[in-house]
Amino acid sequence: RGLWDRTANETAWTALLGTSRGGPDVSPYAAPARATDLSGLPPAYLDVGSAETFRDETVTYASRLWAAGGRAELHVWPGAFHGFDTLAPKAALSRTARAARLHWLRRLFAR
Incomplete structure (x- = not known):
C-alpha cells in the first residue's frame, strides 16, 4: 500500500x-511499454523506488532504451515508494533524489 x-x-x-485493457490492440500511445521501436528517442531520466509498483517496468524501459542505442540514466531508490519525495520532502533520500534529477538536467543542457 502506498500513494499509488x-x-x-x-x-x-x-x-x-475500458474493455481493451490488456488486449492486443492497445496503441503504444496509450500504453508506451507496447512500443516496439525505441530508437531515436531523446535522453531519458528515470527514477523509481525499489518498493513501488512501477519499479520493474521502469527498469525494463531503461534496458530497452539502452538496447535501442538510446541514452538513459536510471536510479532505483532503496526502500522508496511511489511519491516518496513528495510525501517526505525533507527526508535525506528525497533530497538526494531531487538533487540527482537537477544534476542530470544541468548536465543535459550543458551539452
Missing part, C-alpha cells in the same frame, strides 16, 4: 482503456 498501489494502477488502466 497495484489496485490504483489497475483502476487507472481500466478507466483509460
Whole structure:
C-alpha cells in the first residue's frame, strides 16, 4: 500500500482503456511499454523506488532504451515508494533524489 498501489494502477488502466485493457490492440500511445521501436528517442531520466509498483517496468524501459542505442540514466531508490519525495520532502533520500534529477538536467543542457 502506498500513494499509488497495484489496485490504483489497475483502476487507472481500466478507466483509460475500458474493455481493451490488456488486449492486443492497445496503441503504444496509450500504453508506451507496447512500443516496439525505441530508437531515436531523446535522453531519458528515470527514477523509481525499489518498493513501488512501477519499479520493474521502469527498469525494463531503461534496458530497452539502452538496447535501442538510446541514452538513459536510471536510479532505483532503496526502500522508496511511489511519491516518496513528495510525501517526505525533507527526508535525506528525497533530497538526494531531487538533487540527482537537477544534476542530470544541468548536465543535459550543458551539452
